Amino acid sequence: MNKLLKRMLAKEDPKVYQTKDSHLVQALTTKDFLALGVGTIVSTAIFTLPGVVAAKYAGPAVALSFLAAAVVAGLVAFAYAEMASTMPFAGSAYSWINVVFGEFFGWVAGWALLAEYFIAVAFVGSGLSANFRGLIEPLGLKLPAALSNPFGTSGGVVDLIAVVVLLLVAILISRGITEAARVQNVLVILKVLAIILFIIVGATAIKFANYTPFIPAHRLNSDGTSFGGWQGIYAGVSSIFLSYIGFDSIAANAAEAKNPSKTMPRGILGSLLIAVVLFVSVSLVLVGMYKYTNYANNAEPVGWALRQAGHPVVATAVSSIAVLGMFTALIGMMLAGSRLLYSFGRDGMLPKWLGKLNKNKLPNNALLLLTVVTIVLGAVFPFETLSQLVSAGTLIAFMFVSLGIYAVRPREGKDLQEPGFKMPFYPVLPTIAFLGALAVFMGLDIEAKEYAGYWFILGVIVYFVYGISHSTLAKKNKNI
Template identity: 55%
Template sequence: MKHFLKRLMKKQDPAFYKAKDLHLTPSLTTKDLLGLGIGMVVGTAIFTLPGIVAAAHTGPAVSLAFLFGAIGAGMAAFAYAETSSVLPFAGSAFSWVNVLFGEFFGWLTGWALLAEYFISVAFVASGWSAYMQGFLSSYGWKLPQSIAGGFNLKQGTYIDLLAVIAIIAVGFLLTKGTQIVSRIENAIVVIKVVVVLLFIVVGLTSIHPENYTPFLPAHRPNSSFGGWQGLLAGTAQVFIAYVGFDAIAANTAETKDPAKTMPRGLIGTLVLGTVLFFLVSTVLVGMFRYDLYANNAEPAAWALRRSGHYLTANLLSLVAIIGMFASLIGIHMASSRLIYSFGRDGLLPARLGKTDQHNLPKYALNLVTVAAVIVAGFLPFTFLSNLVSAGTLIAFIMVSLGIYALRKREGKDLPKPSFKMPLYPVLPAVSALFSAGIFIGLSNASKLLMLVWFIIGIIVYFAYGMHHSKLQN
């Protein structure tokens, strides 16, 4: 038993990751990381979640849910910034926890991230599909009901065809190389931020102050709407907006001077993203009563159309359609790098850890594309938005706690960091507890599905990963 536990707690040598990741080409700068991060954060969530969360949980106080989410994500971002500056490896939290706590805990963290990434790709693609359909319907074009959404017998939908097309297109684009993709990403992000600012300016002209009262409605018994219960549930759901941090960190091995570049990209993304989320959500619930946004996956464009700003609404929809590709690119890249890391370590088939002639993880990218097509094609949008935050929160908890193990080794067998998490040793614990509190606020379905996912992951590890692990062998 003692030997068995020792195997589970065996830590990976950072030199192994450094040698293996030499196959990846460092090409990303601070500007590229901000493009990836803002592309993720100011993506599907900003165009879709404020209305849905306001109607289902918070009422007009949806902006507070985004602020609370930003506080939790911000503390985690400090932990990510310090860890990535010391351990600049592909796989982000999976690789870091492997080095700090041992392979089994690293695998569980990576397995949680895998759920987050797959579902995030599907969530973004489903949001893109909803906006595309709204844009087409404004011109009188409508898809057949059977191919207009995830599997839902009551609504008569069987597959979200547009979401499938989006994922395949992005998967193909990513085979063209990181530098080309980052240039496209940066251009899209600039256009998207300009249009978000345009929505804020135009939306301010259509605000009705009475829509802000009561700001935080009273709690409805036996529900997750209103009161602090609704605010906690809303914060848990909007946490998907901040998965961009981990998506940035997943590309650390392909970043130039990651010790300095990575902290700038992570913290810059947090600040810019939070400001835009707060402004958009505040304007949106001021334009129309919050309950009118129920189950509306394109609330911003809908609010503009209903208030008579048709040109701005169509421009927003068009840019959202293009801009959501920036989110899809970022999370698709992060997913393939995580799968690559599993293959690199031998925890999944070794072929997944190989790169092609362009130094890209081709096999991992293909697997992510196929899996995301299946998930996005058949699961409904609102179900995906509830589920995705669970994996993120688990990673945030582990990376925050990892700071304690990291500090003991910095300047000894690990390099000294170029950035340190402030208020040590208090803030790492507060960060972990904050993320744990939000995790508790997730729906019971989300927590149950994450438990099932963990059980599957444990089976995979003991049936395959432990026996093929390069660390164990």
């Protein structure tokens, strides 16, 4: 048993990751990371979640839910910025935790993130498909049910548009990270302009009576969840937090950054700050335009509010750009997910062909597997019950990274490089970040926690059946 524990807690030498990842092309700048982060964080959710959370949980105080979620995300982002600046390796939390806590804990953190990328990519692909079909139907263009829905759902066989979209994004990324970043930058600018357009036009229709009472009295919803009061604000935080987790996609690409000690912190913290301003602004404008009860079960609150206010052309323009903007989230998440799978293959934790680079120094084997899995999930199988696994898995990784600051700080300037950014108010803030992530995790519904538990058990099985005996650390430390 003692030998097994030593084996599980064996730590990777950071120089090994530096050597292995040096083959990746270092081409991404601060501008690219800002676009990557904003494109992933400010996704479909900004056009839907403010209305949904206001109607179900927080009322006009939905802005406070977004702010509270942003505070927790910001605390964790401080930890991410220091980690990425100190250890600019592919795979983000998986690689960092491998170095500071050991292989088993690194695997757990990475496995948790893998759930995020598999499911989130599939969901955004399906969401883009649904929104695109909604835009073309008024033009008389309608796909048959068999090609519009996942297998076994409403007469569906395969979601054809989701398949095509995921393939297009995969082809773009496979051509090189520079080309993907160029497309990402343009689309992010368009999406932010569409959001600003909504804020400006929507602000002209605000009625201040819709803000009162700003925090409605607390009551229980029919499903047992809370509405109003601080309880409703807290319930909204757990639903909203999914929106902010995209900064992990920046960290996952750290090995492809120019001057990572500076570009990584700027990209992570800058993109989160931009996202917070946009989310809070959209929330305040939306609940100011119409009473929050109008957004109950409303799948398109932003477009609906603009049409009701007499701006159908603006509504169509914003909705169209929103669909186009979903590509930015797919680019960011598929880039990050493929780099995470590459890291698993690089370390032998999953089959080594995943860690191979092609002649252009790109991890396209990992991208291929990610594409196939997400197409199967998003285009063939219905999976609504798995949605909160995205938040659950990421929050587990966030807790590891927050505590990891205590292990990495004494090693900086020794076997780890001096970072370009350090988490402020050490040693207090890492604990607060950990507790904040834990509080959000506890606010997830019981089903999300159960599925996170099942995913964790599956990950442990994969580790003991395959990873522990095939990893490069196992071969290096045969005497352990």
